[in-house]
Structures are given as structure tokens and as C-alpha cells.
Amino acid sequence: MxxxxxxxxxxxxxxxxxxxxxxxxxxxxxxxxxxxxxxxxxxxxxxxxxxxxxxxxxxxxxxxxxxxxxxxxxxxxxxxxxxxxxxxxxxxxxxxxxxxxxxxxxxxxxxxxxxxxxxxxxxxxxxxxxxxxxxxxxxxxxxxxxxxxxxxxxxxxxxxxxxxxxxxxxxxxxxxxxxxxxxxxxxxxxxxxxxxxxEPETRYREDPVRMLRAIRFAAKLDFTLDPATEAPLADCAPLLLQIPPARLFDEVLKLFMAGHGLATFRLLSEYGLFAMLFPEAEEAMVDLPWFEGMIELALENTDKRIAEERPVTPAFLLAAFLWAPVLQRQAIFEQEGMPAIPALQAAAQQVISRQLQHTSIPKRFGMPMREIWELQQRLPQLRGKRAFQTREHPRFRAAYDLLLLREQAGELEPGLGDWWTAFQKGDEHEQRRLLQKAGGDPASQGQGRRKRRRKRKPRPSQGD
Structure with missing residues (x-):
């Protein structure tokens, strides 16, 4: 052209x-x-x-x-x-x-x-x-x-x-x-x-969001940062803490929801800017070697869906970014004697509260994030009618996608994701066989024959 x-x-x-x-x-x-x-x-x-x-x-x-x-x-x-x-x-x-x-x-x-x-x-x-x-x-x-x-x-x-x-x-x-x-x-x-x-440092001090714009344009356009433009980035990164969380959330959407999220994440990490946006995620990547790989897989998945003009939602990506911090805090609560579900809910509340000090998260994304996390506790439960109930949950597909990422990254041993993949694709006979194999067939537990269900068309991934 x-x-x-x-x-x-x-x-x-x-x-x-x-x-x-x-x-x-x-x-x-x-x-x-x-x-x-x-x-x-x-x-x-x-x-x-x-x-x-x-x-x-x-x-x-x-x-x-x-x-x-x-x-x-x-x-x-x-x-x-x-x-x-x-x-x-x-x-x-x-x-x-x-x-x-x-x-x-x-x-x-x-x-x-x-x-x-x-x-x-x-x-x-x-x-x-x-x-x-x-x-x-x-x-x-x-x-x-x-x-x-x-x-x-x-x-x-x-x-x-x-x-x-x-x-x-x-x-x-x-x-x-x-x-x-x-x-x-x-x-x-x-x-x-x-x-x-x-003068780059002066321009960054005038508006620290220019650092994020530099990274976004470099990733989007596949441009190289001029050495003078690049030099102050690491030292000036803390200036982003001056920016209102609502404005930074808008920038996060531009950074990660435009089809170049993986390249953007790597540049942000290189210059210490990701830590200013998601500090708990940055800390978790140091403690849990698999977590950085999971974030990259989530971004690669999102970039691919955007390229294919398929639906994406920030709730899924944010749930992936903050999953390890939730997991760490949940473990602390459980060590103190709290049951798993309340521990997860308390951990989610603390993680989101801290995140809101850096980037705001509208309720329309915050609630789905919590549901995606809570479903990680339900996905392994295959007894009785639980599998069918879980599959009907509005956030099931997003939670299923997160489960697959966790397995790919090495947090979990493979297996459960394959089970859910087969369960979604199978007819009633195949679903019953899978439940029996998992020890969760409703009929084998005296709950009577299930009403025949019409095979459902799978929902789009990422919770949409």
C-alpha cells in the first residue's frame, strides 16, 4: 500500500x-x-x-x-x-x-x-x-x-x-x-x-506515564529505544508511584490488551516498571520460579486471541497476574488454622486491597477475578454433581484456562486439565465414564439417574 x-x-x-x-x-x-x-x-x-x-x-x-x-x-x-x-x-x-x-x-x-x-x-x-x-x-x-x-x-x-x-x-x-x-x-x-x-529525565518527571508509553510504542511498533531515552528508565521507575491508580489502570489496559502484551511485559520487567504496577506479582516471581512463565503464557494466550479477533477480558489477565500472591497469602492463613475456602477469600481481599494502591480495578473486573480464583478450589472436586455444577458456572471457562496455564507453567502436575477438556467435549456416556474413573459418578453413589442433558456449545475462553 x-x-x-x-x-x-x-x-x-x-x-x-x-x-x-x-x-x-x-x-x-x-x-x-x-x-x-x-x-x-x-x-x-x-x-x-x-x-x-x-x-x-x-x-x-x-x-x-x-x-x-x-x-x-x-x-x-x-x-x-x-x-x-x-x-x-x-x-x-x-x-x-x-x-x-x-x-x-x-x-x-x-x-x-x-x-x-x-x-x-x-x-x-x-x-x-x-x-x-x-x-x-x-x-x-x-x-x-x-x-x-x-x-x-x-x-x-x-x-x-x-x-x-x-x-x-x-x-x-x-x-x-x-x-x-x-x-x-x-x-x-x-x-x-x-x-x-x-531531555529524557526531565520529560519523565513532567509525566512519568511517558515511561509506559515508551515501552508500549517500542513493543507495538518493534522499535528500538534511543540510548538517551532508555538510560533514565530504571532510575525513574519509582516516579510512577505519584500517578493516580485510576490513570495507571487505563495504561495497564493499553499495555496488555492491544495484542503485544508479551513483548511489553518483558520490556517492563527489564526496566523495573512492572514492579511499579504489580509489586506483589514481582515479589512472587522471585519466590516461585514457575510464576513468571505462567504470566508469559497468559500474555501469549491473550495476544493470540486478540490477533484472531476472539474475545478477551482484563479480568482473566489480572487473575493470572495476581494468582501467585493469592496462593502465598492463602498458605499463610491455612498455616494459622483457617479452612481452605475462607483462607482463599481472605487472601484475595488482601491482594486486591494492596493492588488498588497501585492500579485501580473496577468492580466489573474484581468480582470475576475472585470467582476465577475460587473455582481453582472447585475444579479438583469431581464427586457427585459437582463437576456438572462447576461446568455451569459463568466463570468456568476462564477458570479452566487458568488451570491449564498453571499446569503448563509447572505449578501443578498435568492431568486435571486433560480431564476437564475431555469432560467438556464428551457426550453423556463419555462424561459418565470420566466420572466413574474419578470416583464421582452420581449414579454409583445412589443419587439416581441424571436427567439427560443436551450437549452444550462451549463458551468462549477468558470468561466471555
Missing amino acids: FKGFTRFLQSPSEHIKTLFEPQGNPPGPLVPQVIPREEHPVSRQHFSEAALKVLYRLHKAGFDAYLVGGCIRDALLGKMPKDFDVATNATPEEVRDLFRNSRLIGRRFRIVHVRFGREVIEVTTFRGKPSDEHGGHLAQQSDAGLLLRDNVWGSIEEDAIRRDFTINALYYSIADFSIHDFAGGVRDIESRTLRLIG
Whole structure:
């Protein structure tokens, strides 16, 4: 689809080569390289109708209007963009007045969402410098450099230098269909390098979530981190503890539910960032050698399902991430004389309570997680009608998947998973044979002949 741009990257004009020679991160206002329409492959055909409506209405009203960031980056990489962000010199209030189907959101960063049915176009006003020439703070920052509120408007050049990565400082102009590259983003796309704009440690202190974004983009795009961008990650990792748990939960979904979870996990672990998100899981991986393998298997399973466009749920992945901590705490409670089920419930409560200090977990995911854990106690119980009752549980398939991961990782000896696999696939005769083999046939225990059941279609995995 983008063969023309491949040739453009392989044989760029001399003026582009000269401008994009690596010279470090730009320290001041950026001068754009303007790539005319005939020299790049991005066209309006790659943009949604909603995005074009926003761009043209702003342009006709006399405002500057650009598509910016990921949609341009993805188009240049040969991917079809899905999300569209617009940058403009119109203030949020002016944007809202132009679009009746819009609303202002955010306090820390005020932006406008323009809704067209299920599609939302995010419109941001060009951001200015966080401080004036005399060092006075126009934006609100903490003593550690964290931006607390940033509603300072500026020029497109100032907006570009405030962007996080060079590959996201690419602006597509609706006026002449050119691409404005302010920080050598095209060069870095060519070399598949992820590079922060500005001094990396300062940028991480302004917003520690940029560290997670660096990992997410590196994993998603298969890019290499620029050495200067990479260097502060391990030392700056504890800065994530300043971020509200609700915001970090949103980032966790982006990190692990986008189809590149396994590569993301390995990078997060390498730089000490996973420990900031899931501290008990990190500690359990040190004590239980099988647990890291189980997490990787869970992520590999999720990535595969996403690639196949099959349903996934964060509840399953979170249950896998926190399973070993629950198991460890349950063992402590049982040593103190508590029965197994109450011990598991108490352990689950403690693990979730600690996790909520780092990433929030909405109830719609917290309750299924608990049920998946509790079913791990019921899956070995095959006597009487228990097997049929367990199979009918709404979380059975997710619990079954977790059981298989536990066996694959080496926590449990193989066998029970195979039994449940056969039980689900078998007809009534095969199910009775399996129950007799396990010593749990209802008829053999004087409970009478079971009512004939219609063979059920298996539910989708991961609890959906």
C-alpha cells in the first residue's frame, strides 16, 4: 500500500538527509521539515469521514487544523490508522462552539471530544511552554517537576516540542495536505527508533506515564529505544508511584490488551516498571520460579486471541497476574488454622486491597477475578454433581484456562486439565465414564439417574 513512501525513505532527497542527520534532541523551538503531498503516501483516503469533517470545519472557520501523532505515524508505517487526533489554534471553547456534538473534558489537560456516533475525534489546542522566560510557572508543576495542570496555549512550534516522541511530532495539514515534521520523526521511522523530544529525565518527571508509553510504542511498533531515552528508565521507575491508580489502570489496559502484551511485559520487567504496577506479582516471581512463565503464557494466550479477533477480558489477565500472591497469602492463613475456602477469600481481599494502591480495578473486573480464583478450589472436586455444577458456572471457562496455564507453567502436575477438556467435549456416556474413573459418578453413589442433558456449545475462553 505504501511502496511510494518506502522508496521515499530509502532514497530521501538531499535536503531531508541533511536536516535529519542525528544531532541529539532539539533544545529549543523546532523548525519543521515540510514534506509536500507528492513526496509522501498519506492521503485523505486513510482518514475517517468524521476526522475530515472536524478538520474542514475548523479550516473553514479560519483556524489552523492538523491531524497529529499516531494516525500519521501509523500511515507512514503502512498501517491503517484507527484513532484520529486533531491539533488546532482554536481554544477548547471555540472548538465547542463549532461542534454541537462535542464536550469539554479533563482538568489537567483540557481537550474537546467531538462525537460522531460511536467514533470520537479528540481535538487539542496547541500547547505552549510550561514556564515563561523568567522561570515563572504558567502551568502548575510539583516540586519534583510533575505537571499538575497544563492549559497554556501556544503555537504549533511550541506544541511540537511539548510532544513526547519524535515520531508523534508529525502534523498533516488539511490546507495543503503536507506533513510537517518538527523533530526528525521521519528519520526515526526509517531507523525504527523511539526517541524522546527534549531531555529524557526531565520529560519523565513532567509525566512519568511517558515511561509506559515508551515501552508500549517500542513493543507495538518493534522499535528500538534511543540510548538517551532508555538510560533514565530504571532510575525513574519509582516516579510512577505519584500517578493516580485510576490513570495507571487505563495504561495497564493499553499495555496488555492491544495484542503485544508479551513483548511489553518483558520490556517492563527489564526496566523495573512492572514492579511499579504489580509489586506483589514481582515479589512472587522471585519466590516461585514457575510464576513468571505462567504470566508469559497468559500474555501469549491473550495476544493470540486478540490477533484472531476472539474475545478477551482484563479480568482473566489480572487473575493470572495476581494468582501467585493469592496462593502465598492463602498458605499463610491455612498455616494459622483457617479452612481452605475462607483462607482463599481472605487472601484475595488482601491482594486486591494492596493492588488498588497501585492500579485501580473496577468492580466489573474484581468480582470475576475472585470467582476465577475460587473455582481453582472447585475444579479438583469431581464427586457427585459437582463437576456438572462447576461446568455451569459463568466463570468456568476462564477458570479452566487458568488451570491449564498453571499446569503448563509447572505449578501443578498435568492431568486435571486433560480431564476437564475431555469432560467438556464428551457426550453423556463419555462424561459418565470420566466420572466413574474419578470416583464421582452420581449414579454409583445412589443419587439416581441424571436427567439427560443436551450437549452444550462451549463458551468462549477468558470468561466471555
